[in-house]
Amino acid sequence: PRLTGKIQVARGGKITFRSNVFEVRSGYLEFADSPADNPRMDIQVNSVVRAQLRDGRTRDYDVDLTVQG
Numbered sequence: 001p002r003l004t005g006k007i008q009v010a011r012g013g014k015i016t017f018r019s020n021v022f023e024v025r026s027g028y029l030e031f032a033d034s035p036a037d038n039p040r041m042d043i044q045v046n047s048v049v050r051a052q053l054r055d056g057r058t059r060d061y062d063v064d065l066t067v068q069g
Contacts, residue, residue, distance in 0.1 A: 003031035003039075015045055022047040022065060043067045 009027030016022070027043035034040075046064045053059055 002033050003036050004033050006030045009043060015043075017065075020047050020049050020063075022063075041067060041069060 007029040009024050009029075011024055011026060013024040014021050015024060022045035025044040025046060027045075028041065030040040032040065044064070044066050046062065049061045049063045051059050051061060
């Protein structure tokens with residue numbers, strides 16, 4: 001089977017990755033007459049991730065993540 005069309009990801013949506021919640025900035029999946037298991041995609045998310053340092057202190061990192069392909 002082949003799919004055609006585009007799915008827009010809702011801005012402000014949430015994605016959890018490794019116990020961190022990321023907020024969706026933008027994104028889409030596009031099926032351009034391709035197999036259903038091979039869409040084009042571009043998803044951009046961000047989060048503030050807290051890390052535990054070896055000396056016991058914590059540090060916050062602003063993480064931007066882009067998935068394309």
